[in-house]
Amino acid sequence: MRSLQTEFLHLILLLFATALLCLSANVFAQDVNLDDGWEYAWGDSPFDSDGVPLWTKNDQLVDWQPIAFPSDPPARGAHHNVWFRITLPQHVYRDPVFYTSSIDLLAEAYLDGKLIYKHGQLDQDGAGIFAGWPWHMVILPENFAGQTLYFRVYSNYINIGFWGERKLAERVDVLKQITKESLQGLIVAGVTIFIALMAAIFAMLKGQRRQFMNVCLFSLAAAGLVLGDIPAMKLVWDQPLLWNYIGAYAYFLLPIPMFMLLAEWLSDAGLEVRHFQWLWRAHLVFLLVAAIGSVFGVLHLTQLYPAFDGMFIVSLFLLVVSVLLVFKRVRLEQKLLILAYFGFCAVMMLDMAVAHNWISWSSIPVSSGALLFSVAIIGLSFNHYLSTQRRLAKLNISLESEVIERTEQLSAIAKQEALRANGLLFQQEKLEMVSDVIFDLESCHTLEVGIEKIANRIEALCVPFSGVFSMAVPDGWKRVHCWGYEIDSPSFDNTALTKAKFNNEQGIFPFRIMNQQGTVRYVALLQVHATEMLNGYPIEHFMKLLKRAVEKINITLANIALREELQRFSYEDELTGLKNRRFFSEVMEHEIAVAEQNQSPLSLLICDIDYFKTFNDTYGHPAGDAALKTLAALLEQFFHDGNIVCRLGGEEFVVVIPKVKGEDCLQKAEQLRGAVEKTQIQYEGYLLENITISIGISSWPELTPDPRQLFQQTDSALYQAKENGRNCIRLAEK
Structure with missing residues (x-):
């Protein structure tokens, strides 16, 4: 008996030390x-x-x-x-x-x-x-x-x-910080709710009903206080005022069961506790007035908090004085409970001081304070549990044979349930992998990158079974990844490539996308060879799971293909096939950032067809379109290997030339100008008059100190070329 009490006290001290370590743990993001x-x-x-x-x-x-x-x-x-x-x-x-x-x-x-x-x-x-x-x-x-x-x-x-x-x-x-800051609070809320349920159950038994009802009420109030203070609850339900009201009224309720619990614990030691009665009754009156005032809109939280904090400080002072007078007369167990109570009150006072700017801001772990007091309540429940176990030990003597028989039956059932649980765990792990794959795919901008990510993750989804992942190519399928035992790939021809279907028995799962016109396009193929049952999970169930997974992935791939197609249309000039002005604006920002980071030169060339309006008026706009296409083809011929050619609009084109100085661009620009001058425009079988172009060139840092002024300087150089008779090239002035 004495050894059990000693072990109980050691357990309480260990839990207190663990909770105090939690109070000192703070993790801040490097922001x-x-x-x-x-x-x-x-x-x-x-x-x-x-x-x-x-x-x-x-x-x-x-x-x-x-x-x-x-x-x-x-x-x-x-x-x-x-x-x-x-x-x-x-x-x-x-x-x-x-x-x-x-x-x-x-x-x-x-x-x-x-x-x-x-x-x-x-x-x-x-x-x-x-x-x-x-x-x-x-x-x-x-x-x-x-x-x-x-x-x-x-x-x-x-x-x-x-x-x-x-x-x-x-x-x-x-979001990670919010999650980390909320984790301890969620754990404490769960523990206190569990304690409330256990206390309610114990209260239904004979003896100590009032004490356990107070424990239940305190645990519920502590859980409400912690839940209202958990940052992640805003992510669960974005109703901050509701969570504030939950936390506030739990905060207002908290002193009532705390004072009643102390009265119960200290009365067991034969101490006078009548002065505790008016303390919890005063807080009960405040709680009722606050609730009624809030319902009728007379009182708000901004008014209630200062009033409650003042009332709580006065009550706490009176309580400390009363407890200190009798502290030496109580048992060790009751001393631990009192210390836990004052520890929680100290945390609440610190939180109150931060809220009112009495001290500089810091994160006060209110949930850890609640955990300290919860540890004390767990100790009380454990002590009650020990006394209950002593009574049950006498009953176990007469029921031993029946328990052994029942245990054997339950053991057999447990083995079956364990096998079933392993199968469900296996299924859950695979479903989580599917969710992770789909989550990764949602960040892909191209179908090629999406297929590559699937190839990297598909083995983990299929193990422990063997498999092959193939990618569609114009003449069939190309193996990109295989694992486990060797599997013979079917020799699909082009016809079979467009008719591949799901086949659970053969383990064939095609990855395909369908556009808005209903046209199906096959992009990859998964083959799986399942040979045995794994941890109670049937093969046919695994194949159906794979089929559903591939169907979900196919939906995501279709979305990627649609986004890729829309992006291509938004960045491409319809007439010339070059990139458009929108693309130029985005890529220019990127190239400027890269040039500044690497301290490498960045040049810009803008060219414009001379007298293009006269050309259009003479030969018509379709012939003008042919001239624009001819110039676009020449630009792509002369500028490639990292150079970016875009059509700004009308007859104006721009070339972004990274890592090249302005003087080095001048020679290639002259070659382009000469080639344009010598090229005849062909339209509907007729040779039209030649066109000429004017070119402006600028470069950073050679000709301008600010790379963001490149376009403006290059445009000014083009204007000077126009003013100087056209069909010429001008470098921007420093």
Whole structure:
């Protein structure tokens, strides 16, 4: 008996040490913190007719003042509106976002005069109704660097502005951070809910009903407090005000069962606990008043939190004084419970201090505090469990033979269920692999890349069975990956290539796509040879699973093919087959970034057909189209191997020439000009008059210090060529 109690105390101390280690574990993402460079301006900006805030367009309209932390600027007075702004630093992100822990209370974000994010609804007077205290993730464009991000904030609360972190990060990193920060809270919420269920069950048994009902009530309140504070709950259901109300009323409910539990525990030691009664009753009255006031819209969370926090501090002070007077008289088990209670209260006080800006911001692990108190409750339940086990031990003597017989029966059933569970686990693993493959495919821009990804992942989907993955080529199938035992590939001809069908028995699974006209195109083929049952999972079930997986992948491949086709049309000039102006704009940004990073030269050539309008008026627009095609063919002939030829529009063409200086481009440009001058235009069997072109050339850093001025300088050089008589070439001036 004494040894069991000793082991129980050792277990409690170990759990306490583990929980304290959890309190000290903090992981932060390596992101760009925006701690400096903030400015503020009291009041609200007027808007122009297009809904653009004038303060974002003209700095002279308001006196912007620097502020170290964008919250509660000085001289607030009666102001309920304030603007904050910051110039975003030069950093490159793939999917950039601005993240902050919270904002008091409502906010709108503007970038380049455009509204890109809002929390809550502000009316024409800049006011609104409280919408909760969630975290915020503002999605930024890729070219955000160097731009000024403005925040329009409204608050009738005691605080106004930002709270917690403010940083730039990748969207996926923010979501990972939210998930990591929420993991412990989710675990604690699950544990406390489980404890509540167990306490409710124990309360139904004889003895200690009141104590276990208090345990159940506290566990439910702790679970609600933790759930309301878990960041990931916004991802589950984007209703921040609802989660705030859940957390708030769980927070308001928490002291009631805590005071009642302490009264129960200390009364067992023969101590006077009548002064605890009015403490929990006072909090119960507050909870009822808050609930009724919220239902009728008289009270809001922004008013309730300060009142409750003040009440809780007074109650906690009185409680500490009362407990310290009797601490030496209670048993060790009760001392551990009291220490756990005060540990949780300390965490709540720290969270309260951060919320009211009494101390600098840091992440307070409220869920870990709840875990500490939950460990104490688990210990109480474990002690009750030990006493129950002692009573059950006497009954086991008479029921031993029946238990052995029943155990044998259950063992046989367990083996069958284990075999079935292994099969279900095998199926679940394969389904997760299929989901991963489809997820990877959704990021593919071309069908070729998608087939390559399937080839890299298909073996894992099919093992432990042997298989072959083949890719469709014009004259049949080409093996690209095989595993396991050798499998003979069927000798499909072109006819069979268009008629391949799913065949579960032979293990043939074609990958095909169908366009909107109903035409089927086969892109790959999977052959699987299954020889035996695996862990209770029948072969026929596995084949059906593969068929469904390939059908889902086929849908994704069809979407990729459609996107690829649409992208080709959006970047291609219909007349000449060259890339169009849209493609040029995107590729130019890329080439400028590469040139700056590698410090390599970048040249640009723009050419224009001389007197093209006269040519069209003389021979007609179809003949003009033939002239454009002829020039396009000559451009592709002279410029290739990394050079990019695009049609800007009309008779104007551009060539992007990476890693080549302007002087080196001049010789090839002269060859092009001479070739155009000597080439006769053919149209409907007739030879038309020759055309000539004028060419402008510029290069970075040889002729311009800013690569973003290349196009403008090259265009100016072309204009000089036109002005100097046409049919000539001009280099941009330095």
